[in-house]
Amino acid sequence: MGTKRVLLTGFGPFPGAETNVSWEGVKSLNKEEIENELDINLFQEQIEVRYGFVDGCVPKLWAKYQPDLTIHVGVKPGITTLALESQASREGYDRVDTAFSCPVEQKHSCDGPEVIRTELSLKELEEQFNKSSPVEELKAEVSIDAGKYVCEYTYYTSLVHGPHCPQRTLFIHIPVNSCPKQIALCLEHMVRICLQQLKRSS
Template structure:
């Protein structure tokens, strides 16, 4: 991650099935107006992805190759949800539902040689406990649904070595407008970035301790 830019990419999805207005993209558009906060030294980029497996595969690869972000957040809609769900991991198999073009991945697989499960570097349970979003519940999940948003998540976790997230938001409603979802995304992504910084600092501390012990041992051996 240290070699990557300070860019954070957040994506939402376009229309599909009966969802002519996709709340995920509406929420991301609101986030783009809000930004991630003045204290976040990152460049926010927002993109819409189509509900199309083949197009998503190409675009996710380009995001990581061209922008080299430190973190990517995919936002999808869960039509049955009443809460915002933070997805901890993504699975490689089981993608059997057709996309907007009627396409399904061959054998229902993201990457034929990929691991069965890839887990985000971020502890979604910790984020869901800490994040306070007024007007909507936040929970974490270990089953991202095996549709195009989960597919995008798996690919981002693969390309980014775990530096990715998937947030499922409910459909828009009078009591859950896009403005509230956009604010929720801001709060949640801030927490996720702080979680990554904590993990990085801890890893650096462990690395320094290990190095110091090695030098000390080496001195004794000499």
């Protein structure tokens, strides 16, 4: 299989999440330990909660790291599970970001399909994760609603970036009151399962 390149991102603060546990969880991963255990190169990056920042940052991350697997992590109020987002939409971004701005005409800046879906098998990921979740009270669940905010905008940006990106891109929403160390354990397990999928499909 060779050494795979894995990019994990979390988000910076925004109103209601002054300490964003998505980034706290991502940065809590033990990079050296996970790289050795899974034979990967792991990259951890923070994304600002601004549509304009996403437009410039996400393509640069793909170009810089050329990841075999990208997992974006964000928080979502009102959930108690790890939401495996299955798709992202091009339109409907009517909520202002931390710079009090929205995309022009509430549409993504990239041309692309109205809806684009990940090609990772999320049902399989859900089942495998839930059989062996490292945090008993945290289970995974497939979702079709990524929220029409900077999270979904980021997901769309990655999915539409290139012809092979849907095969290796995932967005996970986590509860806003999550424990970063528990999220780190769950993310490590998610990466492990996704890499197994990639190995079978290669």
